[in-house]
Amino acid sequence: MAEDRPRERADAARNRRAILDATRALLAEYGGEAITMDRVAAAAGVGKGTIFHRFGSRAGLLHELVAEPALALMNAVRDGPPPLGPGAEPGDRLLAYFGAMTELVVDNLELMVAYRSESPHPRSEEFHAFWAAHITALLAEARPDVDAEVVGALLLAPLGGEPAARMVRAGEADRLRAGVLALVEAVLRRP
Structure with a gap:
């Protein structure tokens, strides 16, 4: 069954993966307290607004x-x-x-x-x-x-x-x- 959502742009997919990977790395190294939008954005190399836009x-x-x-x-x-x-x-x-x-x-x-x-x-x-x-x-x-x-x-x-x-x-x-x-x-x- 095909999804009704539009296809994700390549740069958006890369950003999504970078954000998720950075979050996992921060969790593994520092635990849940380390998960702030600022730290994730810095670790992922994206702007904080990108994270809020994507994940809310x-x-x-x-x-x-x-x-x-x-x-x-x-x-x-x-x-x-x-x-x-x-x-x-x-x-x-x-x-x-x-x-x-x-x-x-x-x-x-x-x-x-x-x-x-x-x-x-x-x-x-x-x-x-x-x-x-x-x-x-x-x-x-x-x-x-x-x-x-x-x-x-x-x-x-x-x-x-x-x-x-x-x-x-x-x-x-x-x-x-x-x-x-x-x-x-x-x-x-x-x-």
């Missing part, structure tokens, strides 16, 4: 960065190969999803922390609703004896919380990965 605000810029890996994961869940994509058992898909979501959080931790400090972007709910529906559907199929909506929300919540951020910052990403998968496996086992 700091929240819009951060949303654009969050959207890239989130959309990639959504596409993999919808159309990718199993076990993340369709065609695998619901429990296997749930484990694959939580493995991939944990990786997304680990790889983008400072971005996620900065993003959560902003007012919600208008499209934020789109991602949250997709994850909730996906987890709920798989959990309802794998464990019809539990309240899949509540249990699914509880499974996802720790990835957005302070313990996950603290573990990643302390170099304990492997422990976080193992802990998340152990939690999901425990829920998938019937008592």
Whole structure:
């Protein structure tokens, strides 16, 4: 399906990429506090007005960065190969999803922390609703004896919380990965 938006000019595409790359670099080196429009503009080699024109605000810029890996994961869940994509058992898909979501959080931790400090972007709910529906559907199929909506929300919540951020910052990403998968496996086992 073709998009109805006009084709992006080459210089606009270069500026967009430079801004996103500069923001990622600042996040990686200095954390979310470093993300000011002045610093991003200087690092990207563009005017501050270019950033505001393109993204509207700091929240819009951060949303654009969050959207890239989130959309990639959504596409993999919808159309990718199993076990993340369709065609695998619901429990296997749930484990694959939580493995991939944990990786997304680990790889983008400072971005996620900065993003959560902003007012919600208008499209934020789109991602949250997709994850909730996906987890709920798989959990309802794998464990019809539990309240899949509540249990699914509880499974996802720790990835957005302070313990996950603290573990990643302390170099304990492997422990976080193992802990998340152990939690999901425990829920998938019937008592």
